[in-house]
Amino acid sequence: MVTHVTYVGLLRGVNIGRSKRIAMADLRALVEQLGYHNVRTLLNSGNVVFTGSTAPPSRIAGTIEAALISRLGVAAKVFVLTASELAAAAAANPLLGAATNPSRLVLAVPSSPKDMVRMRPLLEKDWTPEALAAGPRAAYFWCPGGFIDSPVAEAVRRTFGDAVTMRNWATVGKLLTRSAKARG
Numbered sequence: 628m629v630t631h632v633t634y635v636g637l638l639r640g641v642n643i644g645r646s647k648r649i650a651m652a653d654l655r656a657l658v659e660q661l662g663y664h665n666v667r668t669l670l671n672s673g674n675v676v677f678t679g680s681t682a683p684p685s686r687i688a689g690t691i692e693a694a695l696i697s698r699l700g701v702a703a704k705v706f707v708l709t710a711s712e713l714a715a716a717a718a719a720n721p722l723l724g725a726a727t728n729p730s731r732l733v734l735a736v737p738s739s740p741k742d743m744v745r746m747r748p749l750l751e752k753d754w755t756p757e758a759l760a761a762g763p764r765a766a767y768f769w770c771p772g773g774f775i776d777s778p779v780a781e782a783v784r785r786t787f788g789d790a791v792t793m794r795n796w797a798t799v800g801k802l803l804t805r806s807a808k809a810r811g
Contacts, residue, residue, distance in 0.1 A: 630681045633710035633809045634663075635802055636691060637736060638673025638703045639792040647701050649673065657694050665809045669801055673703065674794070676710070676805045684708055685739070706736050706792045710806035712764055717799055719762035722769045729796035731773060735766040735783050738790045745786050754779050 636658070641647045651668040654675055658666045663677040679687070684707040691705045708716070716734065726732035737743060746761040757779045758769040770777035774795070783791060794802070 631664075631678050632681050633665075633676065633678050633806050634684065634687060635708050635710055635713050635806055636673075636675040636677065636688070637706040637708075637792045637794065638675075638695075639706065639789060641673040641701070641703050647703055649695070649699060649701055649703070653699060657698055658691065660698075661690060661694055667805055667809065669805055670798065672798075674798065674802055676802065676809050678809055684712070688738075704738070704789050704792070706738060708736065708764070710803075710809070713799070713806060714803060716762060716765040717803055719765075720767045721760045721762075722758055722767045725758055726769050726796065728771070729800065731770050732796035733768050733770065733774065733780065733793050734796065734799050735768065735787075735791050735793045736764070737766075737787055740764050742787065742790060749779075749782050749786060752782075759783075 641649050651671055655666045655668050658675055658677050663679040666675065666677040668675050688705040688707040695701050695703055722732060740763060743761055743763065746766050749759055750761055756771055757777060759779050760767045766783060768779040770779055774780055
């Protein structure tokens with residue numbers, strides 16, 4: 628018996644400005660052509676929820692990355708988590724009580740959970756009025772003054788480079804809802 632799992636794919640840096648443009652209909656079609664089902668995109672920023680056979684998320688990410696290049700001509704880093712991993716990362720967020728605006732509370736997902744060790748030096752700093760925390764699979768930061776000029780966001784970007792992708796809490800909530808629906 629084949630077990631089906633719901634996955635959440637997060638594409639890094641697509642549809643920001645004029646580069647790396649991907650129509651969400653094309654992304655849905657690409658993921659379906661790779662053999663996945665119940666494919667749904669969210670927003671225009673490279674979020675895709677889908678179901679498929681059990682496989683390592685890193686392998687699925689690599690397959691999608693290769694297909695993006697070969698079929699759409701777009702090179703983009705793809706991060707894949709199971710819906711359960713995303714739900715656990717969301718539940719582990721210690722900053723929920725501090726955040727008053729979901730667009731300024733951010734989930735940062737590194738390529739691999741092993742990369743979370745790179746967060747340690749950042750966690751030792753006082754970021755007030757911002758805040759930074761880390762869980763086993765993701766980092767969380769609160770930037771009350773906004774994301775663009777956030778010192779924490781910049782520090783996370785510098786620390787991880789292109790090995791991290793970030794989503795605000797409003798988007799995380801929508802992805803959780805969408806993935807729960809996909810699971811049935």
